Amino acid sequence: MADRSGNNKKKVNQGATLKKVFERLGKYRIFLIFSILLATVSVALTLYIPKLTGHAVDFIVSRGNVDFPGVLRVMVQIGICTLVTALAQWLMNVCNNKMTYQIVRDIRNEAFHKIEILPLKYIDGHAYGEVVSRVIADVDQFSDGLLMGFTQLFTGVATILGTFCFMLSVNVKITVVVVLITPLSFFVANFIAKRTFSMFKIQSETRGEQTGLIDEMIGNQKVVQVFGRGEDVTERFDEINERLNRASLRATFFSSITNPSTRFINSLVYTGVGITGAFAVVRGSLTVGQLSSFLSYANQYTKPFNEISGVVTEFQNAIACAQRVFELIEEEPQIPEPEQAVVLKDIDGNVKIEDVSFSYVPEQKLIEDFNLDVKPGQKIAIVGPTGCGKTTLINLLMRFYDVTGGQIKVENIDIREVTRKSLRAGYGMVLQDTWLKTGTIRENITMGRPDATEEEIIEAAKASHIHSYISRLPKGYDTWITEDGGGLSQGQKQLLCIARVMLCRPPMLILDEATSSIDTRTELKIQQAFAKLMEGRTTFIVAHRLSTIREADVILVMKDGKVIEQGNHESLLEQGGFYRHLYESQFAH
Template sequence: MEKREKRQKQKETFKKVLRYIKKYWFYLILSILLAVITVVLTLYIPILIGDAVDEIVGAGHVDFAAIFVILKRMAVVILATAAAQWVMNLCNNKMTYGVVQDIRNEAFQKIESLPISYLDAHSHGDMVSRIIADVDQFADGLLMGFTQFFTGVMTIVGTLLFMLSVNAGITLVVVGITPLSFVVAGFIAKRTFSMFQLQSETRGEQTSLVDEMVGNQKIVQAFGHEKEALERFDEINGRLEKASLRAIFYSSTTNPSTRFINSLVYAGVGVTGALFAIQGRLSVGQLTCFLNYANQYTKPFNEISGVVTELQNALACAARIFELIEEEPEKPDAKDAVVLNEVDGSVAMQHVYFSYLPEQKLIEDFNLKVLPGQRVAIVGPTGCGKTTMINLLMRFYDTDSGEIDVSGHPITEITRDSLRASYGMVLQETWLKHATIRENIAMGKPEATKEEIIEAAKASHAHGFIKRLPEGYDTILGEDGGSLSQGQKQLLCIARVMLCLPPMLILDEATSSIDTRTELKIQNAFAKMMEGRTSFIVAHRLSTIQEADVILVMKDGKIIEKGNHEELLAAGGFYATLYQSQFAV
């Protein structure tokens, strides 16, 4: 049953690959035609060699004029064969890397459309491995298939036809031994697919670990986790070694096995042809021609056996890529979804229920009404649902039940793009792309002028350190901000929002990595920016939210206290206790 399922999966994967190839049908047909021409010309050469041998009757009886004519003909045929092969390879490269480009584009587009819940639940390194390493392996197998498979099959068919035209008896000897090659190749191919699939999956796991460790090397070293990380890497590397060795062992037996059978074919042709020559039923030139054909006939079996192995690897990699491509995308916007152009800043959450896992309740019967321009601060212990609420407002996750309205519209009836464009976000986790500082600040407003960018940087107090950099605003940042401090990266993220000035703001620990002196300046800038804008401020440092219009105190996914700073202190509840613990002398 399991074997049947594997075969079925392999067939389905192959059909999917064919759908991508279909787009390049012109190059496919041209490649096949050129393969036919190449094979015919290649198989014509042994006939010319046989004719030349027959012109050498014995000592002093050599027809040099006839041999010279044959040699000229051979030179033309060889040049024509080389030209046909060159054009065929161009077609094969065009098809292979066209298909690879299409698959990579589709895979990357799928990542862009996948729900955040999928990205949170799956290893980023494994996804990178699928798009990079697996597609590369797939390309290698596909290119070998195009390059050698077509030519190999044509050579086998063409050789048989040419041999039949010379001598049917010896041809039957060749055909009789041939099935052994198919039996051996088929036996090995069935066992290599699952092994290459395991190898590909383990490689993805290894890529994920490397990505995780390299990206967080400071933390690894700070907590002395190097030994554990190395042990884990060794364990995965050991499994990859075993999987690779098993896959390579079986695949490497293909070539020697088919070569042995090919040698039987050659020996059979040699012995049978010699007997026919002795009986005068075959000339020496024709025997030479037949022996050449025996080589030509058996050579593709070696190549095809190698191609079959590579195709097993390619199909195993393709299956992993298609798994990603076929993942359920984020639920699309409704056809009649509203584009949010006029945003008044009002937000309402009515009887909202949400949990990441069904068995772990998080937000239950959550109700909130925010007036336009209000500054709403959200505080509470870790894991109480503060960031989850932000995820729901941005519609990174959809509620299990209940409704969230923005400017009087349910957010499920608003296009995601227009909803998210209405918010400006500054998160505790900074993200900067590999580009200039200018491009990073202007990410949300690419058409911004230089003056606007500088003004935003000054407002966020980033202008000073930017001017001290070698290239100023044209300084190219490395991955995730390169050598900039965490505070400097956060200032650039703040400048990015200050440039766009959307109608609503979300500040999730926006000043957590900034020194106290700069924080006071930033708070003043934020105060100006928040004037007339609905703002949600998530903070642990209560000093940053004292000016908020409403403070929501959350615990276990529920609002347990609500009011402004003075009201909550006077109430002497959870907020007052939290505040006193932070400012106790």
């Protein structure tokens, strides 16, 4: 019963996926119509040639008794049919290519745009390489199957119907023999195709898992080597690779036996036509030329069954891959903004957090009943042990995640009622984990302000103490770097991120261990630059080094998702609570 239920679910999934493909095909129906018409013309002329060949054979009666004018006339007709057929096939392939790659382009665009609006929890919960595999490898596999389907399916079906009509016009009895044996090909192809879909789906999922591991290892190769995990990673890769090998072999084996099986059936058809036709020629009910035409038709009639069976198995792979892509496209997007969403302007930096609760996993509470009232221009430091909710609070302020209870207000407006773009534009953020994009240093600094002038860029770089280093590079600000920073040190990458914020000069700042990778001397200079930048700006500072937050207006001491202490540096030390314990543990001699 369970197996039957599973099979029904698989059929529903396949049917639903095919429906989505055809929906996207509707935009390009004009190419589909032309492709079908051209396939019909190509097949009709291809099938007319054997009939002409039969006439030519009948013009050759015996030695010295040949109707050469008749043979020449037939040869000219065959030549014209061949040229028109070649042109029709070329135009059909143009239509099929156009149709396939337009659909593939649309699906990739949909997938990429969906990634842009997916909630952060989806990205956090999936390996990056696995997501990349869906958008790149799976779509490639889908396009290959779709192109093969369009190219061979139309011509195959047209050939079967056309040859059937031509065979009927030559001899009805032999046509019946062909039609009675042929359905065996359908049964064989259908039997195998049903079993290959699940195998290709497993192959596609395992390929995604492998891509995810490769992406993860390339991005963290230094860590892997430092901790000597090379052998363990290799073993893990070998295990996934072996699973992919088994899945691919099974899928390929079952799909590859379709062609020989249908060829065997087709050989039976050809043999049946040859024997039946030979008796008909002996009886005088069929000429030799007609038999030669019929044998040609029988061969052409059975050939599409081989091609269609190949298309069916390849199409199983394509649909399995398409299903994974559509799963990504149909993921629940982040909560949409209300139609009347407010665009934040003239932000003073007034932030209120009222009775906020949040947890990544419902059964595991993180932040509960959190309240905070931040006045414009205040410096709010957030300290506490690892896992207490410091970075989570930043994610909530930026609305990377939505609160599960309570509300966060900016300028007395619930941030769920404002546009995400205007909210995030109000913050300048420097994280402990730096992020750079592939491009020039200039492009990385001006990410938030592409229209900044050269003077403003240099001023921001000087304020973040990275200008002198950039000036020593061969191409200065036009030096090309990759997303991992290339030859830049971790500290230099962090300075570039700081320069990016210095250039934007937003009304509010979030500094999450912003100077953690910078040497002490440079850090003092950066702190001075930050002090100047923070003047009049509401600033949230996440810090482990308590020496960097002594001047904060309010220090929030967090533990287990709750603010257990609140005040300035001196008052918290006087309380002699958890903050004092943290402070003394850092500065104990």
